[in-house]
Amino acid sequence: MPIHQVFHKDILDAFNLDRAAVWFSLCSGAFDPISLQIVALFDDINTRRDYYEVINNxxxxxxxxxxxxxIKTLQQRSSIFPDGAALTVSYQGTNFELETLYDLVGWIFSVTGKTPDDATPANFYYPLVILYTQWCRTLCANENKEPQMVQITWFPQESIKRVCLGSNLDRPKGARKEAARTKRFDRLVKDGLAKEDERLKSYVDEGGQLIGHCAETFPMLFIKSLGNKVTMKDVKGVAVKPFAALAVLDKFAVPNTDTLRKELLEDPCGNCKVVLPRLGTNINLDNFSIYNL
Structure with a gap:
């Protein structure tokens, strides 16, 4: 079952959650019932992995x-980062260290649910990244800690359609963010997607972020881990500005004007234009353009 169909099989209901359940929770004195519903859903996915079509690995x-x-610990603390170390989790048999709330929720979205055969940016991929953004915001409950960019990548893995979601590390500023960025960069180097002499080098405008900050980082690493199981020429994606995207009235509609696309979406940055092609010679950067969504 696609994860956005969990609540009443409709993306709008998934975004707003079950209003009746919210009212019941409020009457019962529950704290922050929306976030508790999301966590309860994640527990249910864990209990019924086949029903939710979690990757069978x-x-x-x-x-x-x-x-x-x-995620529960971070939700209770209204935090993006944990007090302790990153969490080691598996993506289809390969271990990765995930640190932020957004990366952990992105992992759940990346391994749960079957992508519909007729999936398009309009009917699935874009609504899914908006739902991901809203659920993370609800769980964190602190907009000051939110990242300023999220990203969804979709691709065929042999005969199966997959998605990967992630976020950047723009917020919060400080040592913890840089430590997480360094950890991401080390993994990019290990997997041949970055070079050691690029550790403190930026391909974006002066004063821009270093490699490892980008929301595309874990989607790229997940795809890299699958090797020749992925048809690289068919890998596509888009970066979304969550603050702007969640503020528009028709949140789930793919931006259909030049103005809206520039306001809500973002082309690959200079760092991504260097790193993405290292996934394979058949990667097409045009597939990540805001005009090809």
Whole structure:
């Protein structure tokens, strides 16, 4: 079952959650019932992994309980970053260290649900990244800690359609963000997507972010881990500005004017234009353009 169909099989209901359940929670004195519903859903996915079509890979499925427990801890603290170390989780048999709330929720979205055969940016991919953004905002409950960019990548893995979602590290500023960025960069180097002499080098405008900050980082690493199972020429994606995208009236509609696309979306930055092609010679950067969504 696609994750956005969990609540009444409709993206709008998933975004707003079940109003009747919210009212019941309020009457029962529950704190922040919306976020508690999201966490309860994640628990249900863990319990009924086949029903929710979680990727049938043992290490991936065994990662679910600890991912949910970490999300619960962050939700209770209204925090993006944990007090302790990053959490090691599996994506289809390969281990990755995930740190932020957005990366952990993005992992759940990336391993749960079947992408419909007729999926398009309009009917699935763009609404899914908006839902991801809203649920993360609800769980964090602190807009001052939110990242300023999220990203969804979609691709065929042999005969199966997959999605990966992630966020950048713009917020919060400080040492913890740089430590997380360094950890991401080290993994990019290990997987051949970055070079050691690029550790403190930026391909974006002067004063721009370093490699590893970008929202595309974990989607790229997940795809890289799958090797030749992915048809690189068919890998596509888009970066979305969550503050702007959640503020428009018709949130789930793909931006259909030049003005809206520039306001809500973002082309790959200079760093991504260097790193993305290292996934494979057949990667097409045009597939990540705001005009090809």
């Amino acid at each position: 043992t290490p991936t499925r065994e990662s679910f309980p600890k991912v949910i427990e970490r």
